[in-house]
Amino acid sequence: MAFDKLELNEIEVWDGNHAAAQALRQAQVDVVSAYPITPSTAVVEGYAKFKADNLVEGEVVMVESEHAAMSGCIGAAAAGGRVATATASQGLALMAETLYQASGMRLPIVLNLVNRALAAPLNVNCDHSDMYMVRDSGWIQFDAFNAQEAYDLNLIAFKVGEDHDVRLPVVVNQDGFLTSHTAQGLHPLSDDDAYNFVGEYKPMNDMLDFEHPVSHGIQTEEDWHFEHKARQHADTMNIVPAKIDEAFAEFERISGRKYNHIEKYDMDDAEVCVVCMGTSVETAREVAKEMREKGIKAGVIGIRVFRPFPFADISEALKDLKAVAVLDRSAPGGAAGALFNEIAGSLINTDTKVLLSGYIYGLGGRDLTKKHLVDLYTELQANADAGKLLTQQQQFIGVRGPKLAFL
Amino acid sequence: MLEIRWHSRAGQGAVTGAKGLADVISTTGKHVQAFAFYGSAKRGAAMTAYNRVDDKPVLNHEKYMEPDYVFVIDPALVYTSDVTVNGKDNTKYIITTHLPKDELIKAQPKLEGKEVYTVDCITIANETIGRPIPNTPMLGAFMKISEMYDIEFFKESMKRILKKLPQKIVDANMIAIQRAYDEVK
Amino acid sequence: MSKQQGWDEFEIGAMLRSFDGKIDECPAFTPQRDRNYSQNSSHVASVADWRLIKPVYNKDYCIDCQFCWVYCPDVSIISRDKKMIGIDMDHCKGCGVCVEVCPTNPKSLLMFPEQADEETEIASWPTKDEKEE
Amino acid sequence: MSEIKKIKNLKEFSTSADRFEGAHLLCPGCAHSIIVREVLNATNDDLVLAASTGCLEVCTAVYPYTSWDASWIHIGFENGSTAVSGAEAMYKALKTKGRLKQPDRNPKFVAFGGDGSSYDIGFQWISGCMERNHNMMYIVLDNEVYANTGGQRSSSTPIGASATTTPAGSVSYGEKRNKKDMVAIMASHNIPYSAQVAPNKWKDMVKKIQHGMNVEGAVFINAVSPCTTEWKFDPKDTMHLADLSTDSLVFPLYEIIDGHELNITYRPKNIVPVEEYLAAQGRFKHLFKDEYKYLIKEWQTRVDANWAYLQRREEARV
Structure with a gap:
């Protein structure tokens, strides 16, 4: 190896983007094909700087659009090596076509999706519209609630996605600015420990193996298309969850940090609970703790693995609760929130009596304050006490003007 | 929980200053958070940056803050933005200005009755670093007012954080930090 | 390849191999008659x-x-x-x-x-x- | 750099072992496969190929059959170029890291696309690949129409051609705009080599492909591909149409080195009137009505002017 290693401190103060870039460096990614977009740009800039400083040996291909970025990733992954990129928002929208192609071709690629609102109106700040837009694109999706997790989940993403029984691309979500540009203290792994965890890339059906020529991205008509998609879905449902468990367990062994498909906080005896994603999970934990002091048995569930969606974990965790709020950070566009629907889907056909309400919040970076969450838990407790929803099923929080509520 | 709000213009180094401060504090075993509000506005636009410091992990990601300290590193912002917003009774204001404190408060009555400290970070930066980057001097002033760390320890820590810069610039920053420490009133 | 083949009976990915087994040299040096085509090469169709x-x-x-x-x-x-x-x-x-x-x-x-x-x-x-x- | 395959004459060429297989699903008489065979047979090196969505792609890799005996990838309509550029980047990375499985091989990276995926929807992607100067070759199979989807106009469709989205009718002579000059546009990226080729001039083709594969950097090739279905001629006449296209100078054969030095590589002994080229194709049938005959004259004037321009550029040696 001709590149230099970095000596890291036990605690480094990094923001989420830099944490992700460090993970790409430690995983010794072979090709980064990318196009810059706020707030994800620093992930790619970070990798490019590592290359400029001889800290990685991979190729940096700065293409002319996000669609080309993922196209380049697909070509590189099919050629047979470790591949990663980063994008957000409109960039993801432009890339969307190729996301389906990457997963259908069963190519492991790690995409750092730094969650940002979708125009119009144009907005560079965080919401989860981009994450939701590609939720059915066949990618495994992890969600980081802070910079440490963005780092950890990148390493885990390579390990899971590249497994020969999985061979699926992985999105690592983090909140734009709230995580990507927020510096916090992290405990990174050493370069050796991180690389040994991810492991050497093991090629499969690689185009650069000239002893086994392979055609990638072939066409299937109605006689075969369904079988290919069925296989992909079956593998995602049947194989991927256990592979994620294995990777989480091994990661815990080397780091002491334990990850789960859903992250439960104070749920053992909880009566009311908030289900959400991103940095809101942590803010909700802080508020839940304060609500406990006021006598409300509050808990929080954070969705760590958004795809494959943890239906069984959710229904088990929520079945005995009295009232649950599901927070969706995306404009629902004439429906219930997507996470609300997933949670509702996890509970239907069970005999739970839990009251479910949905909240749309935080669009375009609108602050989710502790006060919002205090009010929300208070409302949940009122529902629980009444044994029925006292509000409409869908409410908007944090928006100016007359109260918005639907359904 | 210690909370700090920075008022700055984009390009004046508030984000770097906030992250640098977080880095120094982190080495002492405390938990830190440093972030900023960005828009699409370019260099020169008013912006805010934030620090949170606590003995336990910082979980709160809300942007709303009732700060313990407000740093104003550009002299005009004290007039053009409300630096006292969400202030508490005991919030301390460290403000970059060439004016004496009483004239500043006369010019901006919102500061009346607040705990205000003044230091001319712009002039200090111009005279030491050679550029109007007032972030490190502000931290020198903060060390004096907060008595958070011994100034020599703080300067040593900042040397480590600035180590990628040319030695001349690092040295100039050390002088700037010390001057602001000495000159803040 | 049988039309009856089920979803669990083919290799993952939208991919096909041209030859069975390993080829030792670039096929440009092997006449078609000497190649070990797979059942997925259109050559056999x-x-x-x-x-x-x-x-x-x-x-x-x-x-x-x-x-x-x-x-x-x-x-x-x-x-x-x-x-x-x-x-x-x-x-x-x-x-x-x-x-x-x-x-x-x-x-x-x-x-x-x-x-x-x-x-x-x-x-x-x-x-x-x-x-x- | 690998050794260039020796091909003195057609007999020697015919000893090539094809890496493109029959029982593909292209129309009888399709020029695409003739061009692909000439390209693939021009080299003995390993190949990493890509195709953008289009006739070639949908006819050569339909489950459960592939017609390709070399590594091949298709992603979408617009990104065959970028797919191969990504593979080329991976090759470089693995070479640096010493992780190539067969480090002694000298793969060539080649992407094919139709004029739809090249002149139009994939234009930006190709431009990106050329600008980044990947060590790759991009080849347009230019049949001047979206043949795969049933004959819609492209920005390569020439004036007067009837296409399904620019049909000739009682008050229209069909396409109103002339095709854009892709070779000139791509040469303007200052790539080491760009050229126009035709399948009937196989030797010129082989020479250019070999040259292109052995220069370091991005290469752009535009290949005229007469389309029996959309140009509307009998499948047996594909090579006749190719001859008419080069000998009427509608498709002059030339190369541009380093973005500026232009060489004409074929000068027909007997230049065929453009009218003959047009008359051989159903898509231009309506031009022979009295009211549109002026367009045929304009065609000839345009082709003459372009030929004069190419000759002036060649002479100028700039």
């Missing part, structure tokens, strides 16, 4: 049923110029050691390009109805066309 008319090859007039070989869109002219030796009727779609590019007089390739008998047609092959330039 046939498009003979596309054909309405077919080329018949009369080697008596052939000068082995290889125009038919280079211009065949369906890789159906079989050449060995610089000699034209026949037509791969599994892959020929009957386009007639080979006949058009044949420079001999009379032509060494002519199109006939699919059901025509090759020996009969060769026996009654046209003679030299004097009007051709």
